[in-house]
Amino acid sequence: MKNLYNICVIDDDKIYQFTISKTIKVYDLANEILIFSDGEEALDFFIKNIDNTKDLPDIILLDINMPIMDGFQFMEEYIKLKPRVGKKILIYMVSSSVDPSDIRRAEMISEISDYIIKPIEPGELVEIVESFRRNIS
Amino acid sequence: MNCCKKKYLLNFAEKITMTGNWQTNVITKTVKWSANFYRIMGLEENTEVTFNTYLEHVHPEDIERVKLHQQNTLKNNKFEDLVHRIKLQDGTVKIVRVRANINVNEFGDIIDIIGTCQDITEQKASEQKIIQAKENLIVLTQHLSGQNKQLEDFAHISSHNLRSPVSNLNALLHLYRISETEEEREELFEKFETVISHLTTTLNTLIEALKTKKECEKELEILEFDHILRKTKEIISQKISGTNAIITSDFSKTPKIKYDKTYLESIFLNLVSNAVKYRSPNRAPEVHIKTEIIDGKIKLTFQDNGLGIDLKKHGHKLFGLNKTFHRHPEAKGVGLYLTKVQIESMGGKIYATSEVNKGSVFTVIFNENRHEEPL
Incomplete structure (x- = not known):
């Protein structure tokens, strides 16, 4: 079965938003693509839709450096929210930062599945969706 | 040891430590200086001296302080250590450290004051050199830490601010390769322009910052x-x-x-x-x-x-x-x-x-x- 999943992109870079959604579409990887420009926008959406499990994303691609609320700040809030989320969500940190302290910090958060350094290759994206599918079945 | 020998030794010790000694009799208002004290003050030995002779040699900028010290000594019956400048007749300026003890009679009145006066000009100059060197080192350290910080900033900037547009260019390039219609390619081309103009701004800012440092x-x-x-x-x-x-x-x-x-x-x-x-x-x-x-x-x-x-x-x-x-x-x-x-x-x-x-x-x-x- 294909196209079952919602992929959520949280990143303030408009070009990245464009390329990632285009890639997802081209490779037919998602049912729905949700785009947010910073952590706060995404969090607001989560809080509003916490009970609409099917509208919530299955996979989150989360950037680190964003205005208002950055990726790590988003994770702090998300962890508080997690008990109320009725489905399994995979979170990937996707950043252009090669700063070891960012990578270490992401590794410390058990809710984060992996740290991917931009650019994210289409193959990697396919692999993420595949692994989610394996995980769920 | 006889008296002469003792006097010789004292004189010798005073010379190498650049110290002179003096006595001021408060009652008779007479003063007595050692040979080396005359030397420090730049005067011939046994020149007629009064208490004023000393004050006349105090550096004009320090005279108020020395006079105040004198008043305090007489008021409190205690001679606090004093460092001040003297100016010799030939214009030479020296720094001296004065120490003294007070002798009082049975009524507690001062009879005389016996003290030493050490020429610490060289000592002060070396001290000053050390302080100066330390200050220079502080400035240099600040300068270097500043440069270090700027280099760190630069590494950070090149990692964050140059990597992300370049990765965007790569992603766009990939999409361009797999694009099928002219319309798609046109849309992608617009995005290329956006990234390139962003990259140009970042590079210009970095160059601006580099200029600042040079x-x-x-x-x-x-x-x-x-x-x-x-x-x-x-x-x-x-x-x-x-x-x-x-x-x-x-x-x-x-x-x-x-x-x-x-x-x-x-x-x-x-x-x-x-x-x-x-x-x-x-x-x-x-x-x-x-x-x-x-x-x-x-x-x-x-x-x-x-x-x-x-x-x-x-x-x-x-x-x-x-x-x-x-x-x-x-x-x-x-x-x-x-x-x-x-x-x-x-x-x-x-x-x-x-x-x-x-x-x-x-x-x-x-x-x-x-x-x-x-x-």
Whole structure:
């Protein structure tokens, strides 16, 4: 079965938003693509839709450096929210930062599945969706 | 040991320690100096001396202090150690340390004072050299730490600010290769243009910052804050009238500064236009700019009633390159970075205090002691 999943992109870079959604579409990887420009926008959406499990994303691609609320700040809030989320969500940190302290910090958060350094290759994206599918079945 | 031998030894000891001894009889008002004390004072041995002879040799700038010390000695029956300068008849200036004991009679009245006087000019000069060397080292260390910090910033910038547009270019390139219609390619081409123009801005900013660092010896001129502000207002006059911004200032405490003109203009332009740009939608922007002197340094503050910034969340990256804190179409994250680089290259610092929805205060502390060159 294909196209079952919602992929959520949280990143303030408009070009990245464009390329990632285009890639997802081209490779037919998602049912729905949700785009947010910073952590706060995404969090607001989560809080509003916490009970609409099917509208919530299955996979989150989360950037680190964003205005208002950055990726790590988003994770702090998300962890508080997690008990109320009725489905399994995979979170990937996707950043252009090669700063070891960012990578270490992401590794410390058990809710984060992996740290991917931009650019994210289409193959990697396919692999993420595949692994989610394996995980769920 | 006979008396003569003792006297010889004492004289010898005084010579090598550059010390002289003296006695002042308070009752008979007579003074007696040792041979070496005469030498320190630059006088022939056995010249007729009175108490005034000594005072006449005290350096004019120290005379008040020495006289006060004298009064205190007589009042308290205690001679505190005293260091002061003397000026010899030939103009030589020396630094001496004077120590003495007081002898009193059974009624507690002073009979005489017996003391030593050591020439510590060389000692003081070496001390001064050490202090100077230490100060130079501090300046050098600050300079090096500053450069180190700037290098770190640079590594950080190249990692963050150059990597992301380049990775965008790669992603766009991939999409371009697999694109099927002319329409798609056109859309992608527009995106290419956006990234390239962004990359150009970043590179230009970096070059601007590099230039700042190289020109550490700028031509400084005396600038009037009032003039700089007037010029800033002219440049952003449209923004000011468009937003009904009220800009007030008080430079009465210190109206002028010796600084690099381009930098000061850029500091004003960035901080004033930021204050107007990040205004609250609920009120007309008000900006108040003033100068003060704090610990001998000029402090310049820009206070606004704008959106404010959550410094707990963003404080650590406020002055970073391409960091933005508002969902604002004009927020590019270039201004504050360059402003900071410019201020720091001139030895000053900048920091902010802010309250969300109340406003922000940006404070610049200029370094007034930077006329001394690091080593």
